[in-house]
Amino acid sequence: MKTKNQENNKRQIIIVATTASMIEQFNMNNIKILKELGFGVHVGTNFKNPGTITNEISNGLIERLTKLGVKCHQIDFKRGVGTPSANKKAFRQLSKTVEEEDISGIHTHSPLGSIIARRVAHKLGVKILYTAHGFQFFKGGRLKDWLVYFPVEWFYGRWTDALVTINTDDYAVAKHLPIKRVYYIPGVGTDIENVERIAKEQRQKLRQEVRRNLGINNDEYLLLSVGELSERKNHATVIKAISKLNDPKIKYVIAGIGDEETNLKSLIKENRLENKVQLLGYQTDLDGLYFAADLNVFISKREGLGLGGLDGVAHGLYIIGNGNTGMKDYIQSDDIGLLVNDPTDVDEVSRTIAFAKQGKKKVTGKGLEAVREFDYRNVNRIMKSIYQKEFM
Incomplete structure (x- = not known):
């Protein structure tokens, strides 16, 4: 039996971020580009605990996205590294969304959200694009961060189809990760x-x-x-x-x-x-x-x-x-x-x-x-x- 999405013959893409603020501040242009290219667009994020925007603005964001024809999905991501139980819950929620909505591609942002999204993509065989908004490890950064976060990115790099970096240092470091394709864009854009x-x-x-x-x-x-x-x-x-x-x-x-x-x-x-x-x-x-x-x-x-x-x-x-x-x-x-x-x-x-x-x-x-x-x-x-x- 074909789903509604399959009948519309549109490939479905979901943009994933830990917080709604990352959608509101950094991804509205990406959403518009995907719509212009003819994709069905979804957003999976935590609208209830929206990060650096207020709950009122988060609710307004849902309204704006809905008017654009974007389907919003509440994913209970935690900020930081989360907790084992919370991360498992977010993994189940995102997996269910990807399966039920016939998602064929994920564009993921933020460290924790991107780890969970890449696990989902690997499990379900879905293509995944990851934008790093600044690696946790960087030139001049703490040795501890390199020892902890570089191995994590290297491990999940095996499950990443393509990586987008927004600064030249990250672009250089990314060449040492086992990722198929690495792109550079000059930031997320200002007017x-x-x-x-x-x-x-x-x-x-x-x-x-x-x-x-x-x-x-x-x-x-x-x-x-x-x-x-x-x-x-x-x-x-x-x-x-x-x-x-x-x-x-x-x-x-x-x-x-x-x-x-x-x-x-x-x-x-x-x-x-x-x-x-x-x-x-x-x-x-x-x-x-x-x-x-x-x-x-x-x-x-x-x-x-x-x-x-x-x-x-x-x-x-x-x-x-x-x-x-x-x-x-x-x-x-x-x-x-x-x-x-x-x-x-x-x-x-x-x-x-x-x-x-x-x-x-x-x-x-x-x-x-x-x-x-x-x-x-x-x-x-x-x-x-x-x-x-x-x-x-």
């Missing part, structure tokens, strides 16, 4: 062209409005970090660096939600920075924040590419990034930003902030040309060709 169309007058208007709402004076130097409140994003080091600088003109805002909120609030209070540091929560419209800020401090301990950093650069915002991550792919010169060697070194971070403040640079012409390859239109073009090679 450089549309940002460039925003008139200078509108940028200035947004800057003044946001700074006024935040209580930032014209002569004050505003630092911005965009990203979840987690140890990995390393906002604590920035707060400590601001305390060390003791510069009355420096203010700092963080846009994001996460498990570290209580600890960060305690750190702010401990350093008496209540009037200098603000936690803004989850922000859906970042244009004004990027234009309002003078410096993007994006010193994650580990980062595949760092979309929050790249988006800021697209808006002309100068950046401080971590030189041991994929950020160095786009922070190619001091026309764009500065790289620190140790993102947890408060002295180095504070010195770099002070140096950037002294220069008061913006990313313009030459700098924007250097990052044009990261525009989502170019990324989509490459991703479309990968889908055609792997799934058609």
